[in-house]
Amino acid sequence: MIEVSHLFKSFDGEQVLKDISAVFETGKCNMIIGQSGSGKTVLMKSIIGLHRVDSGKIEYDSRNLPDMRMRDIRRLRREVGMLFQGSALFDSMTVMENVMYPLEMFSSSTRLEMENRAKFCLDRVNLNEHSYHLFPSEISGGMQKRVAIARAIALNPKYLFCDEPNSGLDPKTSLIIDQLIYEITHEFNITTIINSHDMNSVIEMGENIIFINNGIMAWSGTNKDIYLADNEDLNDFVFASELYKQVKKINQ
């Protein structure tokens, strides 16, 4: 479980996060939603520790990140997997080498054991052997996301962060990636935090949603509650399209 409380973050005097408090539960897909520029990426990067917060607590199972020394942060990060918006695969490495990379860095297993683990992870994200020796530039965006998921779960993380996992993907591939993240979260009992403004993803797997508006946590609930929410900003954001307005009416 990750718990953030009274989080403040500013850049050059401009307050970006204002008193954010939220609980991200274990074994659930926790989603951070909000418009572009609302502060959700800053929130995620602050939770991971890529941004140093001005004040507040970020507790990873009672371990407060802002109080940690760099050495302890590095140790904690070995329990973290991350799926980046642009996949962030290493260009100079093949698919297999990308997944092997965290294992080679931190695992004390033999080469064969590491290869088996990498193959298991790649198999889990439905990538076959033909893709193992291809470079990221030689595979599609959807496949890159799958490789990035395989790399993120290679070390059996306790926490998984996904920054805009569907960015740049077609609706069908987006659905496959969503399902994969959802399944992996439940299968391995991971605390997953997904940063998204894709409404299909929110409705599909938002078991715990927080809505950020202008740096303030304006609403929290589940994908079922969202249809009944009376928060005006949230409704403006979620039901911006005609399709979702119709869906809301049906649900009400």
Added chain:
Amino acid sequence: MNIVKDIGLYSLLMYRVFVKPDRGRMFWKQLPKELEKLGLASLPIVIIISIFIGAIMTIQTKLNTENPLLPTYSTGLVTRDTLLLEFSSTIMCLILAGKVGSNIASEIGTMRITEQIDAIEIMGINSANYLILPKITAFVLMMPFLVIFSMAIGLTGGYLVGAFSDIITTADYLLGIQYAFIPYYVFYSVVKSLVFAFLISSVAAYYGYNAYGGALDVGKASTNAVVNSSILILFFNLLVTNLMLN
């Protein structure tokens, strides 16, 4: 103020670079790749430039010193000392600052803007150490060989002028390049090249590592790396020369 900030950030980065690698095995795996990429891949340009400069220097020295009072071997002597003292270390390093410096800055800069460095950090790895240390080590290790190689090729270029034209005889040239040879000049040149190699690789890595934005910013980082490392090479050339030859 920017200079002070840059020096501070550069020092902090170097402090993160020069620590024991998280996994020694990964460092040793990276090092041969960097030796090949930064060192061996620079050989063709070193050969081409050195052979032409050696030849041109011989021709120009001969044409500008047409004086019966000067001994016939003086052309070879001047060519040799110019190559040993300045060309093969300083000028070659300025050229390599363009090739290797832009390569390092653009590679690391692209990794930065495509979040590959963030991905390494998220895994709990010291990205500065993992990415930059093998590059600096490899380039510093390769540079003395490149410099000595450049000296040999440059002198060969001068010899070819004698062999294929009647500007100078090969006998005079060979006598000149052996006359009053001071081995310390080679040592001085190698020491300078080590300093320059460190400057080129570390300054380029600094600009690449701190690149933010898009492709345009990677281009800017690359340009800054080349310009600033070139200026530093000239400054340190003066400093080391004063220390070692004065």
